[in-house]
Amino acid sequence: MMLLEDKGKELLREYGIEVPRGRRCTDPEELRSADLPLVIKALVPVGGRGKAGGVSKVSTPDEAVREATRILSLEISGYRPQGVLAEEVLPVDREIYLCIVIDRSLGIPVLLAGGVGGMDVESIPPDAMGRWPIHPFLGVGEHVVREASRSLSLRRVEAQFGKMLRGLWDLFTRMDCELVEVNPLVLTTDERLVAADSKVVVNDDSLYRHPEIGSDLPVMDELEAEARGERMSFVRLSGDIGVIANGAGLTMATLDEVASQGGTAGGFLDLGGTDDPRRVRKAFELMARSGARVVLLNIFGGITRCDTVAQGVLEAMDSLVSVPVTVARIRGVNEELARGMLESRGIRAHLDLSSAVSDAVSWRQKA
Amino acid sequence: MIDGRSRVIIQGITGHQGRFHSQAMRAFGTRVVAGVTPGNGGGEVDGVPVYESVRDAVSSHGADASVVFVPAPSAKDSALEALEAGVPLVVIVTEGMPVHDAMTVIQFSRVVGARVVGPNCPGITVPGRAKLGIMPNGIFREGSTAVVSRSGTLTYEVVSSLTEAGIGQSICLGIGGDPVVGTSFVDALRMFEADERTSEIVLIGEIGGTAEEEAAEFIKNRMSKPVVAYIAGRTAPPGRKMGHAGAIISQGRGSAKSKSKALNDAGARVADRPSEIVRLL
Incomplete structure (x- = not known):
């Protein structure tokens, strides 16, 4: 079950990972008084919404209302948005791809990280991505933090990056996730690491252990x-x-x-x-x-x-x-x-x- | 892997499924020595003694294998209990086991040097000798064709078509439909290649993951015995889970086409439909 982005980000925040300031809304008029500029994103439980017109950057109140109205009327891979997420625009220095996912052939999770973020993961060349198996009995070791931060050129913020990786791992294991993807992870011009997007997939067979997300599941067919x-x-x-x-x-x-x-x-x-x-x-x-x-x-x-x-x-x-x-x-x-x-x-x-x-x-x- | 002498315990024998299938296993010739149900030990189920713990059952009877029928929320604990008690083969029939629980159990089985089959699998049948799990008794015939599959009923369908055509089976192994399983196609092929009673193999795969591609690699480099394969889900849409938790084409990977091609390139004969398998053997 893929969580909607705002729910995924709420979890990231709970696990100590910084996310952009933002709010979920279903009435476009609510955005008239919001701080600008904004990114407005469709809340749908599927990927590829950028290509489907479900993400828009706006800089005036009229534009915000108009774009939110347009996005709310879209149908993306069969899903009507369950609201939009309106967020601050981050001062981006660099964008990074980061995820923890269960590798089916190894039968354990792997960390995938690449210096090119923000694009569709399928279009990132495999050799542009570092890959570190994480054994469930061991978790994220110091050496993984060191190697990954070096390969992403994040050594200046290595302590912050390590804390983030451990937060992601704790979220991944405690919430029974199949996937936690941050794409992009933004390094801001003032050297903060912020999860600009989130994709959290909780294992369907484990949902019974997480009643706290039960009331906010995406609407299915x-x-x-x-x-x-x-x-x-x-x-x-x-x-x-x-x-x-x-x-x-x-x-x-x-x-x-x-x-x-x-x-x-x-x-x-x-x-x-x-x-x-x-x-x-x-x-x-x-x-x-x-x-x-x-x-x-x-x-x-x-x-x-x-x-x-x-x-x-x-x-x-x-x-x-x-x-x-x-x-x-x-x-x-x-x-x-x-x-x-x-x-x-x-x-x-x-x-x-x-x-x-x-x-x-x-x-x-x-x- | 197992034979008529293997001593088998049933975890969850007092439940509806556990009881029904332990009777069927015994009728097939399996040596069911004990059952285990925590909180319900001390009695008997159809003449099989029931114990509080796997350790108690093992110390009274010994065990070469355990079959787990307990509900998904307790399956992890039951499987770990069997592994800690030294049972070398644990077959998890339970469907809907949380994937992190499956990872823990499978990784722990490597620590203690035991084998896990499943979860969400129909088990193992050696026709004429023994059966661990839930495959129907009446469809088998002794022979030299090994069958390995990610699915249940589709396997029964294929096995009965083999039996009707006079093609007997040396072993039938259901590895399970979940994304993370204890025994892979490659593990199965390695066993079949070494097994003197097996002369040819039927592999039944389906969409999702890369287990069939890895099997193809193994077939190309390591197998001398002929393999016939079938992959279910050629028309399944991407991104949708087709009944099994592991049957999903995601991020462009795991389609039936790529699996069939990999197997074909590796020298396996690939059937377009299940009914074609018999003709290709």
């Missing part, structure tokens, strides 16, 4: 949030065939099969390890509301019993006002029973995924 509440995983896609399957890998493989037969998936729904008919019914309800015209159900019942899944499908048929055309592919425990149940209600239940997908794609063309 409504259907995705509802699925999560039922311990299922839903991702909205752009096509019109809704895919429901059990298990993440199987659901992805089903999407791939749909695409290879010329269809486009409109939703990804991983039921997880459930055969609770109530959840299956909920999955159909979410798919119907997502606008899917055809639902493709792919079940491999290893532990999951296919007949209880089929029971959920029948309950969905009975309780929903409008049910998309459903094509099923059912394999595993009690598959015969399940296929009989579905076919008694006119749902074609295939044994083979490829033929089920071809059926779904041709239904969509008819629908």
Whole structure:
């Protein structure tokens, strides 16, 4: 879960890292009386907002109100800004890239730091970036501070930099982060280190340990949030065939099969390890509301019993006002029973995924 | 890794999942010697003695492996308890374990020289011998094809298609769908390359991370046995988590295309769809 910038900065400040003076606002008129110049930034939980027009520097009250109004009306990667963050403009001497992130192949965090900040991290050449693994049992050692500050030419402010790195590390570990990125970290003309931007991603599986951020999470897609509440995983896609399957890998493989037969998936729904008919019914309800015209159900019942899944499908048929055309592919425990149940209600239940997908794609063309 | 003589303990045996799956493991032939549930020790579950601590279970029965079924908030403590008690193999089935907890457990396993499989994994099955975890009993057949995968049901799907085609398995290892796991594809390939009972390998990857690219590097430089691979998620949009915590294309890295290409360049045969795997073997 990526926190909004103002929340991320509140955490940075709590961990002793200086951030620009600023405030969150949802009414552009509030900015009429603000000190100028200002940077106004869209509060969205995604990167790339600069390119999308979500960041603006203003120097008059009228401009501030106008730009805030414009930014609030944007949609950035599907997100409406939940307000803007208006901040002081820093006297920049240099901009630096800094982050702590979990390195998946090492299985421990790494510190990444480069002398070019403020640009998109993907466009920073890898050799322009220093990389220091940080073992979770050891934390940020003195030598890491020395090496990183030398490579960033920050030796004049090394003590301040070291305090900052340790603050970032404490935040990273205590808040169960996957990523804490400061891009750019600004060295001001009066030699202060200030986090001009913040990107804090808290591990979703750890959110239960941090009720303090629970009330200020970015707004998600409504259907995705509802699925999560039922311990299922839903991702909205752009096509019109809704895919429901059990298990993440199987659901992805089903999407791939749909695409290879010329269809486009409109939703990804991983039921997880459930055969609770109530959840299956909920999955159909979410798919119907997502606008899917055809639902493709792919079940491999290893532990999951296919007949209880089929029971959920029948309950969905009975309780929903409008049910998309459903094509099923059912394999595993009690598959015969399940296929009989579905076919008694006119749902074609295939044994083979490829033929089920071809059926779904041709239904969509008819629908 | 395991066989029919391996002594296995179940952490969380008194829970619904732990109980159900320890019965299934025993039905498969696994030697389940004890269960552990802190605060609930002293009795039996389906004839298996339950202890207060892993140390108690180990001192009474010995243990070659532990399977962890406890809920995510306690999974770290349970796994550390098993590692501290000297259990050499800890399989964490638990889904939704906080990633910093997983890092701590895995790093500690290196300190004590033990192996962790998972978290969020279906476990290990050696057909005809033993099963640790939650894979369905009925889909396997003894043979010489090793299967390693980041997913659960997709693996069952592939294994049953192998079995139906008469292709038996030497071992089936689910490494887990989380971003940080104790046993990687490379670890698995290294074991399979050295395993006399294995003659060929099926690797089932998915989007996110670089584990498949590292596997490709290993295949190119170190493997003599043939590898067939499939990568799920070719059509997944970037930046979205596809069911597994680790299945996400981020910052331009981890796409199915780059993984398939790396594997193909390394000499593995890459299937476009799961049903093609059998034909490529």
